Amino acid sequence: MVAVGAMIFGGFSLWRAQRALRETRNRVAAEASLRFDVRPLEPVLPLGLEFVGAPAVFTDAEIFRGHLFIAGPAELAEYDAAGALVARYRAGAELPAAPLVALAAGLAGDSRTPELWIGTGGEGLVAFDGRGFRQIRAEDPRFRKITALQPLDTGRILIGTEKSGVLVYDGRKLKPFHPSLADLPVTALTGNDASLWVGTLDRGLLLWKAGGVETIDALPDRQILSLAMDGETLYAGTGMGVGEIRDGKLVRVVAPGYFAQTLLAADGKLWMGTLEEGMFQVPLEAHPSRGQTGNPPVCPACSIRKILRIDGGIYALAEDSLWHGAQAVISREDTLLADRNIAALSMDAAGRLWIGYFDRGLQILDAGGGRGERFEDDHLFCVNRIAHDASHGISAVATANGLVLFDASRARRRVIGRAEGLIANQVTDVALRQDGAVIAATPAGVSFIDASGISSIYAFHGLVNNHVYALSSDGPRTLVGTLGGLSILDGTVVEASFTTSNSALKHNWITAITRVGKEWFVGTYGAGVLRLDSLGRWEAFDDLRGTLEINANAMAATDRAVYAGTLDRGLAVYSRASGRWSFWTAGLPSRNVTAVEARSGVLYIGTDNGLVKIPEPAVANP
Incomplete structure (x- = not known):
């Protein structure tokens, strides 16, 4: 019995020692500055480079020096007080090659005036003083994926990151804010040096105060989408409504069932922006249900990304426009492309560029660069690969829901899926052989389509792995790249595998x-x-x-x-x-x-x- 007690005590002591060591390491890491570079950004573009017009997507907005700045994945747009476009700053040109995800205005360190701070999804922090940009780029890529910004009155900028918690930048040093807020998937920040609220992707709402962290329980969901403060009251937006918190405790849930992706709280009022139901003011004097949300929504079918107050008025930023009441005061311009997430490119013999989008179907640009034709339906939505065979007048489009064949006139001729004989509906690649045969790669093997019909092979027939990602054909020989290696086929027979x-x-x-x-x-x-x-x-x-x-x-x-x-x-x-x-x-x-x-x-x-x-x-x- 004494021996057992000694073992238990010894194990407990070891656990305490390991815990103390881990906490010490975290504290030391938090106190240590991160390695980073600060450099001015000067646009240097290769001669002849052209940005092919893709639609702007508005994600955040901020007032800075009397102008409105609207950020999206690909650019930062500047508008004057009358709503006229003043300048555009493009990712990859004036700005780093990364999506722009967050904006905030504030002072950092010994700056004489406030600056506009831009958080990017992979290239760290960017500051704009009204004349030029400079980049604050951590050496470790983990600290460059920014999700939220919170300027403090003390001359520091708090930075929420995708997976590495909260950082702080004071103009001289970049370091973790506190060890208790390390390694967090941060979605939103609000508060100050003494009391900081942190919204996370899957760990709920955290309150950092006096060096300790408290988790706020009983919220509708553990994924926090947005935060807003009005005096001592905090509102936390989730996919199932908004939690109202006072004195660190959840008081009630307002607007239950709504996807509250952005909030604005001021003067005892709360405005909520939703995923696809616009923006509206939430009544706070009662306990409103889903059908009792006050005034009619602004931009009823819109996804609202930011709510901001400009000269006393409430404005709602949708993905393609800025609204004041029932009026869109700023709208994005029409562009050549239907989307900006490109999945496949292939030019046909006539000089038409075929563009496959990640989830917006297929677009065929005219040979002269015109907008051309769009195709988007149950089969043509997620495009993986495009191939052409001019000698047989065929274009093949591999999608997440079948193989779509076009003829030389760009008319859809045939859709082939599992019901028609493919080994699987999802087609990850397609190759067109010189003899007119079509080879389709799928997560279940390879299918061959020719005049005799459709046949397939998979691991049972010697394929190195069923999940095929890539094909390349040279006469009767085909290389098949898979999740588990590469096979070489002679016709439909596996000749070798690596x-x-x-x-x-x-x-x-x-x-x-x-x-x-x-x-x-x-x-x-x-x-x-x-x-x-x-x-x-x-x-x-x-x-x-x-x-x-x-x-x-x-x-x-x-x-x-x-x-x-x-x-x-x-x-x-x-x-x-x-x-x-x-x-x-x-x-x-x-x-x-x-x-x-x-x-x-x-x-x-x-x-x-x-x-x-x-x-x-x-x-x-x-």
Whole structure:
């Protein structure tokens, strides 16, 4: 019994020691400054680069020096007091190549006047003094994904991050605000140095006070969408209504059932912006139900991203407009493209650029650059790949819900899914063989479509893995890239397979394949690009060491270079003359390059934040 007690006591002592050590490490980490750079931003764009017009999406707004600034993923727009557009500042040009997600005005450190602070989703913090921009960029990428900003009267800027908690910047140092608020997925901030409210993605609402943290229980949901304070009362917006909190306790839930993605509280009044039901003032004198929300909503079918007070008036920022009462006082301009999240690019023989969107279907631009045609329905919504065969007059579009075939006149000829014989509905890639056969990649294997019908193979037939991501065909031979390695097919027969265990392949997850001379360049999700020669020998590139994710089917080759889209490092460029790789980001609206097309000396580069085109010679090859 004594021995058992000693074991229990010893285990408890060890647990306490480990806990104390962990807390000490967190405290030391919080007290230590993070490594970061501060540099002025000067737009330097390659000669000939063009931003292909994509629709603006409004996400946040702020008044600064009497002007209204509206931010979206791709640009910051400045409007004067009359609502006239004064200037545009673009991600990838005047601003870093990352989505703009948050705005706030305030002082930091020894600044003489307030500045406009811009939080980005991957490139840290940007400050604007009315004349120029400077970037505050943490060395560690974890601290560069900003979600919320809160300026303090003490000359500090609090920064909420995607997964790394709350940071503080005072003009000289950037560091974690407090160890108890580290490693949090922050969604919203409000308060001050003495009492700070932190909304999180999945851990509810936290109150930091006097060095301690308290969780506010009983809210309608643990995901906090928005916060607003009016005196000593806090309102916390969730997907199921708004929690009213006083003295650190939940008093009641108002507007139950509403998706309260933004709030404004002032003078005893509360305004709420919803996901798809507009903005309205919430009655606070009673306990309103879902059908008792006061005055008719502003912009009834809109998704409201921000509510702000301008010269005493209440304004609602929707994704495409700014509203004052029933009037849209600012609206976004019409643009060439239907969306900015590009998933696939392919130019046909007539010079028409086919653009597949992540969730907005297909658009075919006219050869002269006109808006062309749009297709969006139950099959054409999430596009993965586009391929053309001019000799057979076929264009094939791989989607999340089937394979859609078009004829030479761009008329939809056939939709093929599981009901028609495909091994699965989701088609991740498509290849068109010279003999007219169509090969479809799916998460369940590979399907072959020809004049005789549809046949399929999968792991049972020797395929290295069922989940296929990439295809490349050369006559009867087809390379099949999967989640578990690469298989080479002769017709429909598996001839050979490569994995990390039986070859020099560095990563099993194959995402892109392209033919380069007599060799193949193979993109992976983790080990960059490798080369496979005609004898089945793999070769890694010395200048692509370390972790590197190549996006699905984001690869193209020309006589000059090979281009591969990466998850977070821009466009990887391989010079066929020098045999070396480099990374190119100048002018890109995002470092997440999702699609690449090269035709007639022009590169088309699609990202999750827009599309650019540029003469190929302007891209700096090593």
